[in-house]
Amino acid sequence: MNWFRNAAIGLTVAICASTPSFSNEIGNASDGEKIWSECKSCHALGEGAKNRVGPHLNGIFGRRAGSEEGFKYSNGLARMGKDGLIWEFDLLDRYIENPKAFASDTRMSYRGLKDEQKRADLLAFLRRYSDNPGDIPEAAPTAAGTDHDVDPAILAIQGDPEYGEYLSSECTSCHQMTGDNDGIPGIIGWPAEDFVIAMHAYKDKFRPHPVMQMMAGRLSNDEIAALAAYFEEVEP
Amino acid sequence: MKINRRLFMGGAAAGAAATTLTAPVVHAAGHGKPKVVVIGGGAGGATAARYIAKDSKGEIEVTLVEPSRSYYTCFFSNLYMAGFRELGSIAHSYGKLASEYGINVVHDWAIGIDREARTVSLAGGATLNYDRLVLSPGIDFVDGAVEGWDVTHQNAMPHAYKAGSQSELLKAQVEAMPEGGTFAMVAPPNPFRCPPGPYERISMIANILSKKNPTAKIIIADPKEKFSKMALFQDGWSRHYDGMIDWIGGDFGGGNVSVNPHDMTVTIDGEETKVDVCNVIPAMKAGKICDMAGITEGNWAPVNPHTMQSRVDENIHVLGDASQQGDMPKSGFAANSQAKVAAMAVRSALTGSKLFPAKFTNTCWSLIDDNDGVKVGASYEATDEKIAKVDGFISAVGEDAELRQATYEESVGWYAGITSDMFG
Incomplete structure (x- = not known):
């Protein structure tokens, strides 16, 4: 049995290696990997990828919209999935070009990528993680990592959601508790770890936004953990 | 332990308080x-x-x-x-x-x-x-702040500094200005509501006029020598509304101003001008x-x-x-x-x-032209003496159009956020 399975995998690999991969036809995947660095603050990809602020994108090509188990989608995307939308190149291309034009209530707070070639490159890169499961590396630190390294001791802090609720009143002058995302991203229901990573990226002035640099800059590690614990619990 | 003075002054509450100092203190003197x-x-x-x-x-x-x-x-x-x-x-x-x-x-x-x-x-x-x-x-408004104007003249010369009917009135007056007409603003001295407000308003009125009445003029009589986001506004005005706006600051007599709502004249540092619309924003x-x-x-x-x-x-x-x-x-x-x-x-x-501990924040966004938004903001903490600024930021002159558009879109998001924070 074992022998048989190994042989089958070997055969698949051989076919892949000898056939020009489809991804090369839609764009330049290695250029796309550079663009991916903008996406990975919210999305994970590769072996062991989990849902984060956004759903993981393994197998996104051919996936039904709004269908990834355990991820809280906006009503609009969930409905599109029920209506039968399957993500394929043309639809992903349009979505990435202007997410809000495609799904007005999407919580993906990304302005969109206007350059057609760049979209094609990005999709070529993403497609590697869809068509050929064999392409998913054993460990993919570049693809699956976050946009900012945070000291594990900081990530390990258990936040107090009650304190977070008090502190959150500073956030809600701009960020809506409905999770709506128009001009200012929705932040509710984020996994706590992603929240902490994002806030420390602002605190360390790694992410550029001046308001958020100021807000995060004066929050202590405990306060950031408290906010993360609170916002994780809030339902969209 | 915090002890509220009134706890011991209020008759009915005082007896109960002595035995429950560590419990949550609910004290409404005698009425539920x-x-x-x-x-x-x-x-x-x-x-x-x-x-x-x-x-x-x-x-x-x-x-x-x-x-x-x-x-x-x-x-x-x-x-x-x-x-x-x-x-x-x-x-x-x-x-x-x-x-x-x-x-x-x-x-x-x-x-x-x-x-x-x-x-x-x-x-x-x-x-x-x-x-x-x-x-x-x-x-x-401070009575008598602008010579010749009081609140009974708010129809001839609107302040539009409390929003609603006054905003509608000022908009209608600007839209009805004759071709090549003159809009005047009497700007307020410090401190006043919304420091960038008058200058965002000038930007928005210039925006209307540049589309509908491009030969019209705007005069601002201002008692101040500088104002919030001044460099950003002046840069924006020269880029979008070149030659339309004449700002007369305090060092050029902008604070020496009187108005005549009957004749629709504004006198700045001794020079009288006939105007079509006059927006008076008093102290x-x-x-x-x-x-x-x-x-x-x-x-x-x-x-x-x-x-x-x-x-x-x-x-x-x-x-x-x-x-x-x-x-x-x-x-x-x-x-x-x-x-x-x-x-x-x-x-x-x-x-x-x-x-x-008290924490405070502020950000003020202003729109200069279509999709040309700027912002200024700061964080604050409470000291015994005052609310003191800790840190701040301001948009820069020369930012690219995409960032300015993002700033404007952010202000739209903020509006939705703060109004749902106010009204639920």
């Missing part, structure tokens, strides 16, 4: 649930009422006194004038505060405060009792009710930065434009931020909830 009255339903008052009601979970009875049934936000009213917003989109009702938060919303004018008896009297004849009073009345002071309550010093009501309590009466908290607090500008964002600190302090005093 503690009562909070909030006067003014803007960015300060509506937020305070909502947070006190929401976070006390029914333990505090909240009454909000606001004369308007439909509240028009001053922020974004300039955008309405240039057609970037519909008037309806800056109008808000108090329905959710009543139905979802259990706030008793009273549409009436507060006309008197008895600080001894802790009562508020209303124009309609009713009297409200309070344990804590939150005053967030916004601004009124400001705390809403009159603060004076009536006897809690003002000069034009404003000084507060304790840790809790926003009046320096004169610890049972009264003053928010927003009316307060004299230190470094924060008189903005809707600031009032909303101060309201949360006050709401926490009120709850702590009346129900014994935890008092966290």
